[in-house]
Amino acid sequence: MSLRAEIARLAPGDRLPSARELVRRHGVSPVTVTRAFALLAAEGAVVTRPGSGTFVAQPRAQPGTMPADTSWQAVALGDRSVDTARVSHLLGPPPPGAITMSGGYLHRSLQPTRALAAALARASRRPDAWDRAPAQGLAPLRAVFARLASAGPEDVLITGGGQGALSMAFRAIAPPGSPVLVESPTYPGALSAARAAGLRSIPVPMDADGIRPDLLAETFAMTGARLLYCQPTFHNPTGAVLSLERRRQVVAVARASGAFVLEDDFARLLGHGGPTPRPLVADDHDGTVVYLTSLTKAASPSLRIGALLARGPVMARLRAMRLVDDFFVARPLQEAAIELVSTPTWDRHLRTLSTALRERCSTLAAALAEHVPQWRVAGVPAGGLHLWAETDRAGNVGEMSRRCGVTVEPGQDFFAAEAPGQFVRLGFAAVPDLADLVEGARRLGSALEHRPRTSTSGMDDGLQGQ
Structure with a gap:
């Protein structure tokens, strides 16, 4: 006292x-x-x-009266940051009344919601549903992913979705501070994950047939990189499919450079009805390719089930990463995924989804040609969820689209360095029906027709000072 x-x-x-x-x-x-x-x-x-x-001691602040002083943490954390600017908008809700042509998930009307509910209910009734799952994943689920890649179940590691697999692979394969080669353009989530892992993303140009093997070989030689991240099938954002000859060349170039290829096959189940080429990993027998895919895109954003496939010491390291990260993926979710993909309902869903995506893709392409002819669509893809267009509007596509009640994604976020032009990605899977796609294109075209005249300073008069 x-x-x-x-x-x-x-x-x-x-x-x-x-x-x-x-x-x-x-x-x-x-x-x-x-x-x-x-x-x-x-x-x-x-x-x-x-x-x-x-x-x-200094008196403690009462709740709500004075914010805590956490400035010391800036010194303790150092100069490394996690860049979420490229991806945070992908998960945010659209403005009220907006037509959603952004994001990378299916609208609820395209999801197999009844089949998902039934699968989860069946999984929950299993006597071992809440037991611990193996770190590598349940064997029946590993077999499902193995069939997609013409591999064996022993080469598969179940992950918490594709993004989790991507982050794990970057951290497992490349040491902090090293370069990782990426297609230009590429998936923004990959750029963010690479930066969070302490990697430097180096762009390699691509054309209508995918990444250019000649420039890839030069970039490997110049940078000494030991990892290439690529999306050979229904590339995000362009929709390009790497040609058969280039598929062989890309793997050969990486093998000659002593490097890995991280093949992101996110759209394996999102084809529009035509033939889908074999993944790179299916013809790789030396462990050059590390393959990742998921069920999320074709089912539901919350079915966070993906897989990594690899051979040799790199798989041992990936398994070790799984253990130290979170031990294993929740068993009820794995059981539900097994229940979902093991019924005829899943095959019917994929056929229905393929037809719906093909119809939506062609509808949006036609609507853009009619209402926004000044946007040059790179090509109508044979799979995936997006169209990629080059525009003439420098830097203000996002602001213009918000003003007219349409959400799109400006292209600068898809480049690891300077973009060679002005681009925009438009999604056709997140809206309720085809009429929304036509109306969205009409709104964009109207906004472009009535945009403010460009001043001599190069800025739109109506956007100066903002």
Whole structure:
């Protein structure tokens, strides 16, 4: 009580008597004084500084009266940051009344919601549904992914969706500070994941047939990179499919460079009805290709089930990453995925989805040609969820689209370095029906016709100062 009274008379920062002085003054043991200081420190009344003494602490702020001072954390965390600017908008809700042509997931009307509910219900009734899952994943689910890549189940590692697999692979394969080669343009989530892993993304140009093997070989030689990230099938955002000859060349170039190819096959189940080429990993027998895919895109955003496929020491490292990251993917979700893909309903869903995506893709392409002819669509893809167009509007596509009630994605986020032009990605899978796609194109065309005249400074008059 005497110490509390003394603290009350002092100001924050004042020094309290030493332990030796308190022992002499109160006739108590040093242990008693030590315990008293420890109790007061736990209450936040004092601060002990070894070698200096014990001081009256600053008063704690009452909730809601003063923000905590966390500025010290900037020093402790250092200069590495996690860049979410490229991906955070992909998960945010669209403005009220907006037509959604952004994002990378299916509208609810395209999802197999009844089949998902039934699969989850069946999975929950299994007696072992809540048991611990193997770190590598349940064997029947590994077999499902193995069939997609013409591989064996022993080469498959189940992950928490494609993005989780991507992040894990970057951290497992390439050391921090090293370069990773990427197509230009590429998926923004890959650029963010690479940066979070401490990697430097180096762009390699592509054309209508995919990444250019000649420039890929030069870039490997110039940078010493040991990893290429690519999307050979229904590339995001362009929709391009890497030609058969280039598929062989890309793997050969990587193998000659002593490098891995991280093949992101996110759209394997999103074809529009035509033939889908074999993944690179299916014809790779030397462990050059590390393959990733998921069920998420073709089912539901919340079915966070993906897979990595690899051979050799790199798979051992990926399994180790799984253990230290989170042990395993939740068993009920794996069981539900098995239930979903093991029924004829899943095959019917994929056929229905293929038809719907093909119809939506052609509808949007035709609507853009009619209402926004100044946007040059790179080509109508044979799979995936997007169209990629070159525009003449420097930097203001996002702002213009928001003003007319349509959400699109400006192309600059898809480039690891300077973009060679002005681009926009338009999705056709997130709207309720075809009429929304036509109306969205009409709104965009109308907004372009009535856009403010460009001033001599190069900025749109109506956007200056914003």
